[in-house]
Amino acid sequence: xxxxxxxxxxxxxxxxxxxxxxxxxxxxxxxxxxxxxxxxxxxxxxxxxxxxxxxxxxxxxxxxxxxxxxxxxxxxxxxxxxxxxxxxxxxxxxxxxxxxxxxxxxxxxxxxxxxxxxxxxx
Amino acid sequence: xxxxxxxxxxxxxxxxxxxxxxxxxxxxxxxxxxxxxxxxxxxxxxxxxxxxxxxxxxxxxxxxxxxxxxxxxxxxxxxxxxxxxxxxxxxxxxxxxxxxxxxxxxxxxxxxxxxxxxxxxxxxxxxxxxxxxxxxxxxxxxxxxxxxxxxxxxxxxxxxxxxxxxxxxxxxxxxxxxxxxxxxxxxxxxxxxxxxxxxxxxxxxxxxxxxxxxxxxxxxxxxxxxxxxxxxxxxxxxxxxxxxxxxxxxxxxxxxxxxxxxxxxxxxxxxxxxxxxxxxxxxxxxxxxxxxxxxxxxxxxxxxxxxxxxxxxxxxxxxxxxxx
Numbered sequence: 001x002x003x004x005x006x007x008x009x010x011x012x013x014x015x016x017x018x019x020x021x022x023x024x025x026x027x028x029x030x031x032x033x034x035x036x037x038x039x040x041x042x043x044x045x046x047x048x049x050x051x052x053x054x055x056x057x058x059x060x061x062x063x064x065x066x067x068x069x070x071x072x073x074x075x076x077x078x079x080x081x082x083x084x085x086x087x088x089x090x091x092x093x094x095x096x097x098x099x100x101x102x103x104x105x106x107x108x109x110x111x112x113x114x115x116x117x118x119x120x121x122x
Numbered sequence: 123x124x125x126x127x128x129x130x131x132x133x134x135x136x137x138x139x140x141x142x143x144x145x146x147x148x149x150x151x152x153x154x155x156x157x158x159x160x161x162x163x164x165x166x167x168x169x170x171x172x173x174x175x176x177x178x179x180x181x182x183x184x185x186x187x188x189x190x191x192x193x194x195x196x197x198x199x200x201x202x203x204x205x206x207x208x209x210x211x212x213x214x215x216x217x218x219x220x221x222x223x224x225x226x227x228x229x230x231x232x233x234x235x236x237x238x239x240x241x242x243x244x245x246x247x248x249x250x251x252x253x254x255x256x257x258x259x260x261x262x263x264x265x266x267x268x269x270x271x272x273x274x275x276x277x278x279x280x281x282x283x284x285x286x287x288x289x290x291x292x293x294x295x296x297x298x299x300x301x302x303x304x305x306x307x308x309x310x311x312x313x314x315x316x317x318x319x320x321x322x323x324x325x326x327x328x329x330x331x332x333x334x335x336x337x338x339x340x341x342x343x344x345x346x347x348x349x350x351x352x353x354x355x356x357x358x359x360x361x362x363x364x365x366x367x368x369x370x371x372x373x374x375x376x377x378x379x380x381x382x383x384x385x386x387x388x389x390x391x392x393x394x395x396x397x398x399x400x401x402x403x404x405x406x407x408x409x410x411x412x413x414x415x416x417x418x419x420x421x422x423x424x425x426x427x428x429x430x431x432x433x434x435x436x437x438x439x440x441x442x443x444x445x446x
Contacts, residue, residue, distance in 0.1 A: 010346065011339040012269060016326035055346070080443065084350015087358060094446075101445045104354075105347060106268040108441030115443040 002029035002044060003120050007037035007052035007061065008082070013107065017051060017082070020109035026122060034059030038067055047077055048120045051103075054083040054090065062090075065097040078119040082107060128255070129153045130175030130245050130282040130392070135164050135193060137184050141209055144231045145178060152241055155281070164193060168200060172287035172383075173395055173413065175245050176226075180209040191217075194224045203390065204284050205244040207237060245282050248391055248418075251427045254356060255280050259396060261351035262414060265344045266400055270324050270410075276399045282392040288383040289413045292316075292337060294345040295376075298416070300357035302426035305418035306376075306387065307352070309345050311410060313337050318407040319400070348414075356429060372420065389419040 003026050006017050018028045029044065031037035033056040041047060050068075054061040061081055068074050080101035081094055091102055100119065103112060132149070134156045136142045142158075149156040154175070159167050163186075168174075177197060179190035194206045205226035208217075213228055227240040259277050266275045290312035298305050313334060319325065320332040320340065327336050374388040393415045400410040 010343045011336070012326050012343045015328065019326065019328075055350075084347055084354070086350075086354040091444075091446075099446060101443050103441065103443050105350065106264075106441055111441050112443040115445065 001046040002027045003048050003122070005029045005031060005037060005040055005047045005050045007031040007034065007050060007064065009033050009053065009056040013053065017107055024113055026120065033057055034061055034064030037064050041068060041074065041077065042072060049116065050077055050079040051082050052079060054081055054085045062094055062097055065094065065099055069098045127153055127279050128250060128282060129155055129279045131155045131157060131171065131173060132175055133167060133177040134158050135177065135179050135190065136209070137180055137182050141180060141231050144234060148234055148237065152238060168197065172285055172289045173283045174204060174285050175282050175392060176205045176207060176284060178207050178209065191221050195221065198224045201285060203286050207240055245392055248422065249424050250394055251424055253429045254427060257355050257429065258352065262348050262396065262398065265347035265351065266398065268347060269340055269344050270319055270400060272324055272403045274401045274403060278397045280394060280396050283395040283415065284392050286384055286386055288385055292341060294341050296345055296349045298352060302423045303418045304420035305416065307349065308415045309341060310413040310415070311341065315408045315410040316340060319402065319410060322402065322407050324402060324407070374419065387417045387419040389417065393417045
């Protein structure tokens with residue numbers, strides 16, 4: 001059972017983030033966009049944390065968050081965004097939708113692993 | 123080399139030694155990089171260079187028996203967007219009618235001011251704020267280093283390109299939209315060099331036998347990171363312009379001719395271009411060349427440009443987790 005779902009349309013980012021977190025002993029699942037992420041969250045209710053990009057095809061990351069909270073009714077899973085976006089209004093939208101934290105790319109595993117482990121309860 | 127002076131590459135086909143001397147000084151003064159066609163035929167040079175700003179020709183007959191009028195006519199057929207400037211002995215008689223539309227302008231070496239005015243109106247007609255130029259170079263450099271590991275990145279001086287020819291087999295295209303500019307950014311490159319870099323473990327894909335899709339992933343991520351950086355640093359709306367006024371505006375078709383490797387954004391304005399060379403630190407892969415072109419074909423109001431210092435101050439450092 002995965003602890004963390006990494007949602008990003010970029011294979012390079014999925015690989016980089018997943019590899020780092022697996023090296024830290026965490027179980028990882030990946031999804032290629034918001035729609036895929038939503039489907040995987042529906043199927044696996046053991047996921048503790050979602051790390052998601054914002055700008056993705058088919059369904060963007062913030063829409064996915066809104067659907068997780070409203071359509072799935074999942075108020076428990078922690079969600080952080082990993083994105084090139086840093087517009088304060090975008091962050092506000094994320095915060096209102098129930099996003100727990102925000103990382104501006106590039107991903108720096110060592111800088112964020114403490115926070116991630118805390119959110120996963122590892 | 124990294125420089126902020128905007129230059130332009132021009133092809134020089136000149137038979138007169140004195141005129142060559144004048145053009146050499148002129149190019150130095152006007153931020154032009156002159157390419158002389160001494161070793162290759164002029165048409166070969168056009169096949170090798172997809173990033174020219176203009177060509178300087180002369181009316182006389184060259185060693186191959188071709189006049190600048192005939193050469194200009196051939197170039198015009200091949201690269202109609204490229205301005206051609208013709209040196210004449212005298213401007214008293216007009217050009218024959220069939221050549222009048224071939225050349226953007228004529229000049230004599232007695233009055234290089236004429237040529238300066240021609241170059242300014244055809245090549246350096248658009249003002250680009252220096253903080254934007256520097257910022258694009260910095261953001262791109264960071265994106266390359268993040269996506270491709272253990273490499274050295276060099277950036278030529280930014281330059282203006284009239285050519286609309288696509289470099290390499292692969293390019294990405296993403297819109298750039300703000301209250302002060304609207305257009306596109308393109309990244310153009312070749313596949314084999316990027317594939318070699320992936321195969322040698324310089325990316326997070328870790329694939330010894332990469333496919334063209336792996337190359338797409340890398341260029342996609344670089345494009346995304348540069349775009350995000352530009353958006354964050356230069357496109358933050360201070361609230362004086364409604365968001366729905368930024369994106370909901372006119373569009374024009376983008377035309378691509380695959381056979382001719384040609385792309386048109388419907389504008390005759392020169393594109394702002396940066397050429398990057400990405401070299402593996404261990405030299406086990408051939409260098410990657412990336413051409414980054416910015417085309418603000420839908421709106422360009424640099425007087426409204428403002429680097430978002432306030433927004434930058436408010437931001438958390440990239441890579442760190444900001445808890446809400």
